[in-house]
Amino acid sequence: MSLQDILLQQLANGLILGSFYALVALGYTMVYGIIKLLNFAHGDLYMIGAFCGFLVLSLISAVVGDSWAGLLCSMVLSMIAVGLLGVLIQRIAYQPMLAAPRLSILITALAVSMILSNSVMAFTDGEFLAFSTDLGFDGVELGNVFVTYTQIVLVAAAAILMVALYLFVHKTLYGKAMRAISIDKDACRLMGINVNKIIALTFFIGTSLAAAAGIMAGSYYGSIHFFMGFVIGLKAFTAAVIGGIGSIPGAMLGGLLLGLLESYGTQIPFIGTEWKDVFSFGILILLLVFKPTGILGQTEIERM
Amino acid sequence: MALLEVKNLMLSFAGLDVIKDLSFSVENGSIASLIGPNGAGKTSVFNCLTGFYKPNDGDIIFDGNRIVRKKPHKITKHGMARTFQNLRLFKSMTVLDNVMSGMHCRTKAGPIAAVLRHGAQQREEAETKKFCQECLEFVGIPEFEDHISSNLSYGNQRRVEWARALATKPKLLLLDEPAAGLNHDEKQQLIALIKRIRDELGITILLIEHDMGLVMKVSEKITVIDYGQKIAQGNAEEVQNNPKVIEAYLGKEEEEIA
Amino acid sequence: MADISNSTSTNSAQAVKAGGLMAWLEPQQNRILVLAALAGIALALPLILNNYAMEVMSSVWFYVVLCLGLNIVVGYAGLLDLGYAAFFAVGAYTTGILTSHFGINFWLTIPVAIFFSICAGVIIGGPTLRLRSDYLAIVTLGFGEIVRIIARNLEITGGASGLIGIEKPSIMGFELNEIQHFYYVFLLLAILACFISYRLQHSRLGRAWQYVREDEDAAEAMGINRVGIKLYAYVIGAIFGGVAGCFFAAKMTAISPETFMFQQSVLILLGVVLGGMGKIPGVIIGAFALVLFPEVFRELGSMRILVFAVVMLIIMLYRPEGIWPAKK
Numbered sequence: 064m065s066l067q068d069i070l071l072q073q074l075a076n077g078l079i080l081g082s083f084y085a086l087v088a089l090g091y092t093m094v095y096g097i098i099k100l101l102n103f104a105h106g107d108l109y110m111i112g113a114f115c116g117f118l119v120l121s122l123i124s125a126v127v128g129d130s131w132a133g134l135l136c137s138m139v140l141s142m143i144a145v146g147l148l149g150v151l152i153q154r155i156a157y158q159p160m161l162a163a164p165r166l167s168i169l170i171t172a173l174a175v176s177m178i179l180s181n182s183v184m185a186f187t188d189g190e191f192l193a194f195s196t197d198l199g200f201d202g203v204e205l206g207n208v209f210v211t212y213t214q215i216v217l218v219a220a221a222a223i224l225m226v227a228l229y230l231f232v233h234k235t236l237y238g239k240a241m242r243a244i245s246i247d248k249d250a251c252r253l254m255g256i257n258v259n260k261i262i263a264l265t266f267f268i269g270t271s272l273a274a275a276a277g278i279m280a281g282s283y284y285g286s287i288h289f290f291m292g293f294v295i296g297l298k299a300f301t302a303a304v305i306g307g308i309g310s311i312p313g314a315m316l317g318g319l320l321l322g323l324l325e326s327y328g329t330q331i332p333f334i335g336t337e338w339k340d341v342f343s344f345g346i347l348i349l350l351l352v353f354k355p356t357g358i359l360g361q362t363e364i365e366r367m
Numbered sequence: 368m369a370l371l372e373v374k375n376l377m378l379s380f381a382g383l384d385v386i387k388d389l390s391f392s393v394e395n396g397s398i399a400s401l402i403g404p405n406g407a408g409k410t411s412v413f414n415c416l417t418g419f420y421k422p423n424d425g426d427i428i429f430d431g432n433r434i435v436r437k438k439p440h441k442i443t444k445h446g447m448a449r450t451f452q453n454l455r456l457f458k459s460m461t462v463l464d465n466v467m468s469g470m471h472c473r474t475k476a477g478p479i480a481a482v483l484r485h486g487a488q489q490r491e492e493a494e495t496k497k498f499c500q501e502c503l504e505f506v507g508i509p510e511f512e513d514h515i516s517s518n519l520s521y522g523n524q525r526r527v528e529w530a531r532a533l534a535t536k537p538k539l540l541l542l543d544e545p546a547a548g549l550n551h552d553e554k555q556q557l558i559a560l561i562k563r564i565r566d567e568l569g570i571t572i573l574l575i576e577h578d579m580g581l582v583m584k585v586s587e588k589i590t591v592i593d594y595g596q597k598i599a600q601g602n603a604e605e606v607q608n609n610p611k612v613i614e615a616y617l618g619k620e621e622e623e624i625a
Numbered sequence: 626m627a628d629i630s631n632s633t634s635t636n637s638a639q640a641v642k643a644g645g646l647m648a649w650l651e652p653q654q655n656r657i658l659v660l661a662a663l664a665g666i667a668l669a670l671p672l673i674l675n676n677y678a679m680e681v682m683s684s685v686w687f688y689v690v691l692c693l694g695l696n697i698v699v700g701y702a703g704l705l706d707l708g709y710a711a712f713f714a715v716g717a718y719t720t721g722i723l724t725s726h727f728g729i730n731f732w733l734t735i736p737v738a739i740f741f742s743i744c745a746g747v748i749i750g751g752p753t754l755r756l757r758s759d760y761l762a763i764v765t766l767g768f769g770e771i772v773r774i775i776a777r778n779l780e781i782t783g784g785a786s787g788l789i790g791i792e793k794p795s796i797m798g799f800e801l802n803e804i805q806h807f808y809y810v811f812l813l814l815a816i817l818a819c820f821i822s823y824r825l826q827h828s829r830l831g832r833a834w835q836y837v838r839e840d841e842d843a844a845e846a847m848g849i850n851r852v853g854i855k856l857y858a859y860v861i862g863a864i865f866g867g868v869a870g871c872f873f874a875a876k877m878t879a880i881s882p883e884t885f886m887f888q889q890s891v892l893i894l895l896g897v898v899l900g901g902m903g904k905i906p907g908v909i910i911g912a913f914a915l916v917l918f919p920e921v922f923r924e925l926g927s928m929r930i931l932v933f934a935v936v937m938l939i940i941m942l943y944r945p946e947g948i949w950p951a952k953k
Contacts, residue, residue: 177934344767352752443848455843472848481828
């Protein structure tokens with residue numbers, strides 16, 4: 064393959080990977096924006112999304128098949144189910160901790176993350192499960208590079224979700240309330256906004272986006288595992304920081320950028336795939352040193 | 368000689384000017400005040416002086432050092448101490464432990480000294496404790512040293528903040544609305560305390576205050592700001608009669624109130 | 626004045642009622658008595674325990690060291706470190722590589738490991754401690770993974786299979802090769818760790834950690850360099866982990882990257898949270914629970930982390946001060 068082909072191939076890979084990162088990073092950023100919590104369990108909700116999608120698909124495949132229609136149905140159902148799980152977690156574990164010291168809520172989030180991943184491990188005996196779908200292997204040829212329709216559809220689906228989210232946050236009253244709460248929760252309460260309802264809604268949306276990414280990743284890679292949320296949680300956080308944590312367009316941009324950086328980065332000599340994670344964490348650390356506010360983030364001003 | 372000199376200070380947040388071209392100075396050994404209506408930018412000035420905000424432009428000279436854009440802890444070490452508008456005590460710690468925080472920048476013991484507890488470390492701890500007890504004595508609450516600070520009355524918590532600031536051995540003490548929340552008697556005691564700090568300890572004082580009565584009684588020089596700009600300067604009488612000041616405080620229809 | 630003395634007496638009366646044991650532990654001589662008794666029991670244990678129980682108890686003392694080290698970071702300075710196992714790995718691999726590849730005496734590897742732990746602590750802590758505390762949590766998590774991946778992929782660290790045949794240390798010709806020997810080594814380390822922790826906690830530095838933990842801005846205004854103070858905590862924690870790692874390598878004689886997974890960091894953190902962050906007796910109890918619980922409930926097997934996580938959640942929600950009661 065020529066250099067051009069490699070670049071094109073990695074562009075396709077990077078976009079897919081970047082879409083997954085972006086979808087997960089969105090939830091991170093939304094939750095952080097609204098209650099200033101790093102939800103460690105977010106990566107695990109992505110994993111739960113994949114398993115939930117797997118479960119729903121195996122239940123309904125007899126009726127709708129396991130092609131696009133089946134995948135779409137299971138995706139919608141799992142997004143709702145996992146979104147509700149996210150709200151439940153927020154209510155049980157995070158709501159009582161909002162006034163507690165920061166360290167306590169971080170440890171709580173860590174505990175939730177461990178509970179989610181280890182429950183799934185207990186149910187699956189820590190085995191990989193085959194996420195089998197019948198999406199076909201057709202595609203288009205661009206020069207020497209072959210891009211499957213699956214890849215195109217997945218990137219397009221991620222793009223649709225992101226555009227929908229953007230419109231929701233910027234064009235609806237709920238979105239306005241979300242942005243207002245992230246600026247001043249108490250003022251919102253005084254203005255008669257039901258803050259708890261909006262926080263719950265934020266968790267619902269953020270979590271269901273992670274679940275969507277989980278199902279898409281599961282069907283794309285063909286296998287799911289209880290530990291799959293761990294690394295992507297870290298990567299999505301990196302993506303959110305790259306874009307500027309708290310910023311929704313930032314998370315999208317950061318996700319795509321990190322996906323592309325990783326897929327091109329692994330082509331650099333001496334940085335093979337085994338160093339891929341070191342490469343992205345290295346980026347994270349450098350970024351936090353030199354530009355902790357990210358590309359689109361704003362500096363926080365604390366009042367004394 | 369001016370202990371503190373602020374020259375052409377500028378501060379803006381997201382395009383909004385909070386402090387505009389502000390210059391003033393505080394003479395060594397004086398009691399000075401910075402006053403202005405709500406939202407005039409007084410606390411922002413304090414935050415620039417103490418390093419919590421980074422001004423966009425201008426210069427701050429303190430005791431011969433340029434301190435603008437330096438870290439708060441370095442400025443404290445240069446000899447500037449502050450109290451906070453809303454109490455910021457270490458709530459779950461004892462009063463003495465609170466005051467001892469002030470001595471941190473005047474002492475040295477590191478981890479190795481802590482583990483070995485050699486003679487120098489023990490002497491330092493003893494001196495710290497003694498000096499902090501003296502500070503509590505000075506502000507008049509030595510009996511509370513072993514109490515948890517959040518259990519004290521509001522007035523006494525304020526005194527702990529004062530003792531804590533004094534324990535940094537400052538040259539200049541910045542008081543952010545020291546009279547807020549105090550009753551009449553406590554205010555009288557406060558005025559006496561401010562004077563004693565200057566007269567007995569030789570510490571220069573700059574205070575921000577809403578309570579005009581208190582400001583007029585203690586300060587030798589008053590700087591009035593509004594919308595981040597200096598509108599008047601002088602002693603109590605000059606400032607009180609300045610039409611700009613009256614306008615800033617009372618609005619234009621002052622005859623209605625009179 | 627009458628008021629004041631009144632309220633103090635009711636306070637102390639309540640304290641006595643609330644916790645008889647805690648009140649009894651208040652005077653120094655009673656505490657020394659308890660400590661001496663406990664030390665006596667710990668020293669005598671090898672006389673009555675079988676080899677299996679000795680292994681478990683050595684492991685307990687080992688986790689006491691790690692948990693006390695992490696406690697300096699989490700409990701004293703209030704920083705969440707999710708990659709603590711990385712420092713443990715730094716120490717273990719330093720000893721492993723130096724003794725097996727270069728034939729260096731075990732005891733000489735300890736200062737080298739301390740040096741590397743300090744370097745790692747400064748490199749990771751230096752830049753991130755300036756930022757919000759949650760960034761530190763995630764960066765340490767990433768750092769933990771980086772160290773593990775590096776260990777997996779380098780030749781000098783033995784790759785995925787790790788290092789084997791690490792030399793057992795000896796003291797003046799006496800080789801430490803039985804479990805009893807290591808029991809005493811780890812007991813000694815645990816006592817040393819308690820001692821150092823105690824002295825640090827009750828010092829100028831210990832107070833500074835508490836100031837920063839309670840109110841960073843006020844601490845900074847009082848002239849405390851918050852980044853510097855946190856870095857001290859982070860680096861001292863790193864040294865504890867590194868030294869524990871050296872002895873771990875010497876006892877096991879073989880190390881592999883899987884020992885230093887994220888779960889290891891979480892387990893150590895759990896020990897700290899369980900007993901009570903910032904309290905030495907609490908952290909020791911936490912370490913005991915951490916090691917003994919899976920031994921007692923063996924049938925749980927791989928579910929133990931799940932059980933631990935649920936316990937951790939319950940503690941955070943209902944008893945954030947941990948098992949050991951809070952003062953007053």
